[in-house]
Amino acid sequence: MSNSENLPDATAGTPDPAAGRARPRVAIVFGGRSSEHVVSCSTAAGVLRAIDRDAYDVIPIGIARDGRWVLVDDDPTALELAPGHLPEVNGNGSGVLVPLSTGERSLTVLEAGRPPRALGQVDVVFPLLHGPFGEDGTLQGMLDLSDTRYVGSGVLASAVMMDKHYMKVVFASAGLPVGPYTVISDRQWGRDPAAAMDAVAALGYPVFVKPARAGSSVGITRVTDPSRLEAAIEAARLHDPKVVVEAAIVGREIECSVLEGRGTDAPRTSEVGEIEVVQGHEFYDFEAKYLADQDVRLSCPAKVPDEVAAEVRRLAAAAFEAAGCEGLARVDCFYTEHGDVVLNEINTMPGFTPHSMYPQMWEASGLGYRELIDELIQLALHRRVGLR
Structure with missing residues (x-):
């Protein structure tokens, strides 16, 4: 079973920065410069x-592919x-300036031919960006400059967990x-690509x-033939x-x-779920994830032995803690043919x-989508700012 049955009181913790106002104001920020721009919009x-409009005032803010913030x-x-x-976020809308000092938390709107106008204070940012220049600590660092609360992990966890190399090191x-x-x-690829490919060969194929x-799954290639390795590396390097x-x-x-x-x-873990590609794809690629629902099967709870589900949840919580994550995270594991969880x-x-x-995994654990959004916002509202 999951440990989500006794969800904590969302009003506990440090004082609510929106106290005294009818509703906290939430900026939903999305889009961004990464190759996952369209996924972020979705x-x-x-x-x-x-999101519960009776509980929150909502300001949608998009980040165009060139980095411009717009209403x-x-x-x-x-x-x-x-x-x-x-x-896609069209960058031609009214521009938005965000505060960079702790003494000012109001957004400023810039419109052609008009003087700047204040949009008002934001109590919490819900950053829905995926990939570099958003999910990787860059946005989190900017928000930290103004002591602005936000949903999700801070700078270090966001940056390190975005990098699959250092993630594995941690x-x-x-x-x-x-x-x-x-x-x-x-540098390695530019200096000695043959040695780099030899290191890959030592792993064995497929890779x-x-x-x-x-x-x-942007830029990922499954390689079964060494003759296709160089092209796969170059395809990944485009991103x-x-x-x-x-x-x-x-x-x-x-x-x-x-x-x-x-x-x-302790971190709370959901029921475990499983993704199965049933047709048309070598692995769970971008198209299978977002454009071809009939090609994949999502099941929760996953049909695995109880002890395996317990181990996945244990590793998920341990990974969350090891990374220093906050708010939310999804942890992906492999359950091998030998019975190991990796x-x-x-x-x-x-x-x-x-x-x-x-x-979906939280839904199967008794926490609905709207309630999940509320829980994440409340976690952010009650989190201290600055170093923590």
């Missing part, structure tokens, strides 16, 4: 549609990802099981070639000059959602549409 569509229409339908429609140092891998840095700091190559692990992909505990409470990766801002695995 995530924002789900949250904007479900966005509060229209979830326009942000949904579907076959034939890839949503997990291994904490005594958590990770699979065999090698790293190809930009998975991945950008070190990307998600949503990140640093590449991680992992030995393929034969087994089932089992996942677990984690929520931060209140105060000193950590694959952790996502500090996982896909968050109603159909994504993170909310």
Whole structure:
């Protein structure tokens, strides 16, 4: 069973910064410069549609691909990802300036031909960005400059867990099981590509070639033939000059959602779930995740022995703690044919549409999508600012 039955009182903790006002004001921030821009827009569509408007004032803010912050229409339908429609933040809207000092927390709107106007104070930011320049500590650092509260992990956990290389280093140092891998840095690839490919060959084939700091299966190639390795590395390098190559692990992909505990409470873990690719894809790639629902099967709770589910939850909580995560994370594991559980990766801002695995696993654990959004906002509102 999950340990989500006794969810803590959302009003406990440090004083609410929105005390005295009718509703806390939440800025939903999405889009961004990474290759996961459209996925972020899709995530924002789900949250904007479900967030409790009686409990929160909501300001949708998009970040265009060039990094410009703009006000966005509060229209979830326009942000949904579907076959034939890839949503995108248009950078031509009214610009938004964010505060960078602790003495000012108001957003400022810039419109052509008009003087700047104050949009008002934001109590908490819900950053729904995936990938570099958002999920990787960059946005979190900017928000920390103004003591602005936000949902999710801080700078260090966000940055380290975004990098699949250092993620594995942290997990291994904490005594958590990770699979065999090698790293190809930009300098290594430029200096001696043959040696880099020899290091990959030592892993054995097949291997998975991945950008070190990307998600949503962007830029990933499954390589079974050494003759295709160089092309796979170059494909990954289009998204990140640093590449991680992992030995393929034969087994089932089992996942677990984690929520931060209140105060000193331990992290809370959901029922475990499983992703199965049933047709049309070599692995759980971008199209299978977002554009071809009929090709995958998502099941929760996963049909695994109780002791395996317990081990996945244990490792998920241990990974969350080892990384110093806050708010939320989804932890992905492999359950091997030999009965072992091996950590694959952790996502500090996982896909968050109603159909994504993170909310689905909590739904199966008794915490609905709207209630999950509320819990995450309350965790952020009651979290101290500054060093913690």
